[in-house]
Each structure stands twice: as C-alpha cells, then as structure tokens.
Amino acid sequence: xxxxxxxxxxxxxxxxxxxxxxxxxxxxxxxxxxxxxxxxxxxxxxxxxxxxxxxxxxxxxxxxxxxxxxxxxxxxxxxxxxxxxxxxxxxxxxxxxxxxxxxxxxx
Amino acid sequence: xxxxxxxxxxxxxxxxxxxxxxxxxxxxxxxxxxxxxxxxxxxxxxxxxxxxxxxxxxxxxxxxxxxxxxxxxxxxxxxxxxxxxxxxxxxxxxxxxxxxxxxxxxxxxxxxxxxxxxxx
Numbered sequence: 493x494x495x496x497x498x499x500x501x502x503x504x505x506x507x508x509x510x511x512x513x514x515x516x517x518x519x520x521x522x523x524x525x526x527x528x529x530x531x532x533x534x535x536x537x538x539x540x541x542x543x544x545x546x547x548x549x550x551x552x553x554x555x556x557x558x559x560x561x562x563x564x565x566x567x568x569x570x571x572x573x574x575x576x577x578x579x580x581x582x583x584x585x586x587x588x589x590x591x592x593x594x595x596x597x598x599x
Numbered sequence: 600x601x602x603x604x605x606x607x608x609x610x611x612x613x614x615x616x617x618x619x620x621x622x623x624x625x626x627x628x629x630x631x632x633x634x635x636x637x638x639x640x641x642x643x644x645x646x647x648x649x650x651x652x653x654x655x656x657x658x659x660x661x662x663x664x665x666x667x668x669x670x671x672x673x674x675x676x677x678x679x680x681x682x683x684x685x686x687x688x689x690x691x692x693x694x695x696x697x698x699x700x701x702x703x704x705x706x707x708x709x710x711x712x713x714x715x716x717x718x719x
Contacts, residue, residue: 493662526705528646535695535709536638536646542703579646583704587661588648 494518494582498591504599511567513594515558515580523559524584530593531576540565541583570596601625603696605713611690617683617715621696628677629654634699635679636706637670639692647692651699652679686717 495518505511515525523543528536538547540556543563553568567574575598580591607619621635628635637649650660652670660668669682683690693712700707 524703528706530646535697535712536706537709538705538707541705545703547705547707581646581648581706586659587663588651590646590648593645 496591502595513565515563517561521584527565603710605710619681638695641692
C-alpha cells in the first residue's frame with residue numbers, strides 16, 4: 493500500500509499567518525492527491541483534488557501544489573475558521589490511503 | 600442538495616457483525632459517474648478507507664479488512680450498506696459514508712458519521 497507521510501503532525505499559528513503542510517508519498521502518485529479539512533466532531537470536507545484543483549465553494553486562500561511524491565497545502569492567510577485537522581488522501585491506487593493528519597492550532 | 604445519512608446500531612458486541620446503512624438523498628445512487636464509499640475513524644485517531652462500491656455491484660476493499668467486510672447496494676432504496684464481521688474493540692470508530700466522484704476521483708460529499716462502539 494502507498495504510504496503518505498504528513499508533516500508537521502501539528503502546528504501553532506496566528507490569524508493571518510501563512511501556513512504550509514506537506515504530504516510525501518512512498519511512491520510516484522502523479523497528481524492523484526486530495527486534501528481534506530476536518531473540524532472537531534464533523535465529517536471531513538474536500539478542499540483540493542488532483543493536487544491543485546480547488547473544490548467548489550472553498551475559499552481561494554487554500555491552494556495545493558506538487559506532483560510525483562511531494563505535495564503541499566498552503567493557507568495564505570489563516571482565518572479563525574481554519575483551525576482544524578488536515579488530511580491528505582492518495583487517489584492513485586487501491587487501497588486508498590490517508591496521511592496521518594496535521595492539526596492546526598491557535599498560537 | 601445531496602445528503603448522505605448513516606444509520607445502524609451504535610453498540611455491537613465483540614465477535615458479532617457491525618451493520619450500517621447509508622441513505623442517499625438528492626441524487627441517484629445509480630449515476631454512472633460515482634462510487635460510494637465507507638471510511639472510519641477511531642476515537643482520537645486518523646482516517647481509514649474501508650471500501651467503495653459502484654451501483655452495479657463492483658466492490659473495492661481495503662486488504663486489511665477485506666476478509667471481514669461486505670459492502671452492498673440497494674438501488675431501489677437509494678442506499679448502500681456496510682457489514683463488518685467478527686468485530687473487536689479495535690473496530691470502535693466513527694463510520695462515514697461518502698460519495699466518490701470519478702474522473703478525477705475524490706470524496707466530495709460525506710455523511711455526518713455514526714459512532715459504533717464494540718463492547719460487551
């Protein structure tokens with residue numbers, strides 16, 4: 493199975509900060525990677541698909557980049573509603589696998 | 600507006616079978632451009648993909664659970680279901696159903712989740 497390693501596992505940031513989360517795949521997955529946001533007690537929400545496509549309705553401060561094995565989710569200016577846990581998911585091959593998550597907390 | 604809703608027992612005894620149903624409203628489960636999936640999350644832990652199904656019955660399972668998992672679809676009721684046999688405490692989790700849009704693939708709609716506890 494393809495392994496996804498997210499870093500950092502947690503970070504502390506302030507409103508207005510630029511935040512970057514990385515996801516590294518154990519093999520080449522082209523651009524078949526998505527990013528999901530999960531708030532406490534809620535279902536995950538799709539933010540980005542095929543590495544860089546913004547899901548409809550998601551604010552433009554979220555962006556994704558990367559291909560092959562290295563991917564990045566960037567929040568350009570952190571807002572209060574962005575404090576959550578973020579997961580990457582590889583859509584390249586079965587079994588589908590998630591990264592371990594990155595918890596974004598208020599500094 | 601597409602909605603998915605999980606339903607089923609919140610408590611299952613060890614060694615028994617966990618059964619959940621996902622009812623889809625606002626869209627047909629028989630649409631060709633979608634799979635329908637199950638994902639779970641143990642308390643305080645990360646997400647684990649369980650499996651997907653196409654409305655024609657084609658299934659894709661996580662090998663780590665494959666021997667115990669069955670996902671089925673009932674197009675007449677616009678529902679799909681999960682059965683997980685021989686459960687243990689390690690199967691205690693919030694179980695989510697989700698729509699997997701194809702080309703390109705992504706989980707674009709999720710249910711709210713159902714907590715299932717395995718305990719005697």
